[in-house]
């Protein structure tokens with residue numbers, strides 16, 4: 001079921017893109033697996049090597065209802081544009097007692113650059129901060145991943161600092177930028 005729907009006005013093409021989110025299901029694993037192999041998706045982040053079988057079982061084991069009962073660790077949504085799956089968002093909850101979680105996202109190569117993720121993340125925030133006990137949502141992005149940085153800033157995430165040598169990417173340790181959004185800030189935004 002879609003959380004909500006929003007319309008993106010694409011002035012250049014004079015058309016609207018309808019962006020929706022729904023929980024990922026086992027049959028999405030093939031698409032997710034394919035997208036995870038794309039160069040642009042892996043360029044800034046070290047994705048774990050997962051077999052299709054592992055990915056399918058990962059997605060199949062998620063219980064989205066747990067998120068709303070303050071249980072569970074990992075949740076994934078499919079992002080669609082005009083009804084077609086184009087990417088995904090992952091949420092990892094590290095601590096329910098303090099309401100701490102981290103979000104990650106990606107669009108398939110051919111759907112990048114159309115502003116879809118800004119809307120998709122906006123929909124997820126609306127749901128998380130209104131209907132779950134998440135208080136602080138973190139996100140990281142590579143120092144030179146400008147589109148990702150903009151997606152976060154446009155959704156009200158604040159830059160909190162430079163994470164030096166955060167992980168190893170293709171054999172080299174790279175820095176990351178830490179962003180976070182607080183429920184309190186979200187609910188009192190103008």
Ligand SMILES: CC(C)(COP(=O)(O)OP(=O)(O)OC[C@H]1O[C@@H](n2cnc3c(N)ncnc32)[C@H](O)[C@@H]1OP(=O)(O)O)[C@@H](O)C(=O)NCCC(=O)NCCS
Pocket residue numbers: 040041042044045105106107108111112113114115116117118140141142145146147148150151
């Ligand atoms: C990051 C990603 C999700 C962005 O999604 P998107 O919907 O395609 O975002 P867009 O490319 O439309 O750009 C978002 C914003 O960044 C801006 N932007 C894009 N490239 C930019 C650049 N080189 N410099 C500055 N701003 C840039 C766009 O203008 C847009 O801002 P605006 O809406 O104010 O005009 C998508 O590119 C992606 O999936 N990349 C591969 C995986 C990835 O990097 N995931 C994030 C890991 S942290």
